[in-house]
Amino acid sequence: MNLGDLPAGELRSRLTGAGLRLQTGPLVVSIRSPIPALHESLGRLYAQYPLAADNGFVDFEVEVGRPKGVRRWMRPQAVFEFDGHLPFKPLPADQAFPMLEWGLNWCISSHCHHYLMIHSAVVERHGGAMLLPAPPGSGKSTLCASLVHSGWRLLSDELALIDPRGGSVVPVPRPVSLKNASIAIMQQFAPGAVFSRVVHDTTKGNVAHMQPPANSLRRAGETAQPRWLVFPRYDAGASSRLEPLSRARALVQLIDNSFNFQVHGRAGFETLYRLVQGSACFSLNFRNLEEALELLDALAPAPGAELPLQ
């Protein structure tokens, strides 16, 4: 049963009661919140997510609550609570939903060290995963959002979870985070997609989230082997180009974008080394999505066609 199948009122009663249990990729999260703005965005963006069993194991129990004291009523705020701790400063209450998304990302990146984690979007086509590792502000999420509406499957817009044992990427498809100008660009690019309300004036500017395509959610249990490693950078002033990148440079950039490389020590180095060895590596500069998609689509022709070699 999916979240969208819950009878009216049931979403709210779970969120304000024992917790709403969602399956997101390999993880089960339990969410509680009394804040209506969060209920609304969650109901819309997670409608196609499977609910997790009431008596199963829960990886992360989180709550986006109201702070004690006067900020409960005056210019109300939201606080993110995990394991009885408040890892972040309170935010204005209308940022409750983005706060939940950021908080869940934080839960994964600080506690799932059994994966080697890279700050990267991951999409898949014809069985091969494309990693798009990049720091914030490089256009990674926007590019990812347009790829998943152009025939690629979403594994993650933010976190590549690499299983060190086989080197495959484990999907955690979650709503894609869009900022500022990207919001209108994606609404135009994918008019049929579902978007959250735009939340203004966050630390990242204006923020909205986009629902992942249903197909990506249905296939959230299918891991994928990395085949392409593309380091993207949005640059409005230059022509779009996809250039081969040396494996040594790719490895260094991969390490720079990793969350927990140091936790894995030598084994982590070996995992990333194998990843780079097994992938075609590129840097991508793009001035618009159409040109970027054309360049990336050319990397992954339909099965049977000849794969471009680096």
Add this chain to the structure above:
Amino acid sequence: MSASRLRSLLLDALRDPPGVAQLVPAEWTRLVRDARKNDLLGRLASRIEEDGAWTRVPTAPAAHLASAQLLAGAQHTEVRREVQRLQRLFQPLGIPVVLLKGAAYVYAGLPAAQGRMFSDIDILVPRESLPTVEANLMLEGWATTHHSAYDQHYYRKWMHELPPLRHIRRGTVLDVHHAILPETARMQPDSAKLWEAVVPVPDCPGLYVLGELDMVLHSMTHLLSNEEFTHGLRDLSDIDLLLRHFGRDPAFWERLSARASELGLGRFLYYGLTQAQALPETPLPPEALARAAASRPPAPVAALMDVMWRYALSAGAANRGSLADSLLRFLLYLRAHWLRMPVWLLAGHIAVKAFVKEGGER
């Protein structure tokens, strides 16, 4: 399910790892959460591994245990790197460095090192070397974390340690002690006696750990003179493992109580042993408890303290915000400071903390 049941899930699993085979998924959720909250998930993973009980752990919680074990391993590597840097810095200057708590367990290869999670590194240096130590640490990139003039004054005048130092690039936190209790404390163990009993770390000239008796007493003193207990259960679990390890020698227990009397730490030993027996259920010879009971406070105080310790060392963040929680926390805060300084100093300190806005940037 009540808070006490949650506690015992974690303590039961630490004491009897194969018993986790009986847990249902909802109990696994609570066990992992409780262990994570108390910084004991790495320890739990090591205990389960040691007892060959991995196969009894379902896949989902096993991932969290593996994650914590990897993190603990990486922290140990990091602690060793930092300690080696300290050794390279201070050995040429002829300043001996005694590793305390977690770093000592790692270097002494004790069972208490297994899966131990770190938030900082504690060291002890001779009081007279303190200015040299501080100056050299600053040159190496260690910066103070407490910037207000009052906090600096408070630490330097009354405390047994420098304000915690944080490395500007690596972010590691270092606590430099020159004694094991504050200058102003009601109990003041003679640091010279501790130094007489230190044990060199093999192949690491200039590095030492406390003698085994002092190591146990320091762990107890450190835990039980504190005003906050974020790592309380983790530290009590350390004490449990130290006692189980050293206690295999039957002569240990008598030497422990004799040393506690010599250092004036009998009361801490009494509380430490009773809480180790009550919570992690450390097996204690009856005569060890009987000897420690000589330092028991008057019965009503002992009963109140017992309630407070159980609460502080086990509830963690479970009932945060309730009236009882606030009251017990305030009592423990008062007690920690009461032990630490005379009343006139305490009154002034509490007034400053209550009414003066935090100065300086943090």
